[in-house]
Amino acid sequence: MTQLRFNSSPTYWRCEPGWFWHSRPLGDHLLWCVLDGVGELTLEGQTEPLGPGSCAVFRPGDAPMARHDPHRRLLVFGMHFDIDAPDEAPHRGLVQVQDRTLLGALARRCDRSFRRGGPLGARHSLLCLEQLLCLLGEEATYDALGPVDAELDRITEAMRQDPSRRWTVTELARQAALSRAQFTRRFIAYTGLTPARYLINVRLVRAHELLTQTNMTVTQIAAALGYIDVAYFSRQYKRHTGRSPSVAR
Template sequence: MPPNSLQSILDHSKLELTTAPILYRCEPIWSWKVESLSDHAILLILDGRGKLTVDDQQIDLRQGLCFFLKPGSKIEAQQNPSYPLFLFLAQFQNLDTSQEDAERVGQNFESLFIRNVRNLEPLAELVASRQPHDTLFEDAIKMLVRIIVSEATHHSGNFDSRTYEALYAIENDLARKWTVADLASEAEMTAGSFARSFKRMMNEPPIHYVIRRRMEEAKRQIQQSSLPIEEIAINLGYDDLTFFRELFTSRLGQSPESLRLGRTL
């Protein structure tokens, strides 16, 4: 869905935070209920699962989903305790907005799926660290909204809840030797239908995604841990260290060893 309301905010409005933004790993009993939302809100799901009800319309909460909620909406949200939510929530007013824009912005809530939601986490952390009247807040929140709009325009996927089950399975077992048939089974789809749906959602074939995520995780562990590179490779499903090293180098442009030597300690 085109983010018309968010784009309108960027073009015509000044944002004023009304409560402290939240970056929150939810407790098992977490829930959120508002009879009438007093301000605009952005709800970004960074991880986990749950349910969101907006004016009697129920939506599944999944990693990568972002919601722009309008004032006056009745909101109820719960998480699945087995998959705790990690979310970002910011509530704000729009200032310097014409009546026409205000009416258009407030018509409906918007939702979109962002493939690379991990890229937004550092900026969400920055926004959440600002105080309500901090002069840096407006720049930070506006930058976050701008990136969400950009992601929605250029990098958003066609969310499919069945395909997401396979995506979630990958993220929770990167080392498994996944096949398209295995992933299609997780999604309860035929292999052909699943492969097409996954590519529409993630803009790459499923096995390409598995390899890319393994390399990203390998890079993270090499930079942030002291685990031997061979152990990192084995933990990510690569028993052949030579093959792992060649794949890593071809994907990231440097060997695992050179990355480790060059990291900031």
């Protein structure tokens, strides 16, 4: 398992109006997360804009430069750290984190836990650092979701959370601001399944959980998940899992 070590305390910097940064070559890793303000960052001759959600991991030897708009001063969260597995070093350079709520929450928890101290506080703050690095790695690796895919992501999450609800294509298409035909095409492209097949799958996953983790009867589970016909539910479950509900129990 990769080991991380703080070389400085997690901290916030609200950069002064006349601030600018021209770093000496760094001796360790530096996490830099912009939470507010506007500016620009230059690394190896390449200049990029900075704004809320702009994050970077600088590596040993990097000599970044930055400046900001004194009327929209940068608020930066970060810390110096070491990593004991160079081949697992985090993504280098600037990335844009889309989920700024999560970014801010992880920063606050990392700072608070570190300052609380003790073994639990130290462990929690290191876990927050690791999660921040994973968040930056994901943003650098995967393309940001477009508006429609972001809405489909929200819709499929809601279906997984509440599979017993009577979801209809008409309702879901309205939520995505698409026609029924457009919604079905985009849904299949996003999930690989039709909306009806996706709903069946999430219902049967939930059915398996209820069968194996509760004392509810097969009839009660079928009714809870919106099945009027218990025999039909049992056939679908067996087709999906290869076992009847009674055998699964």
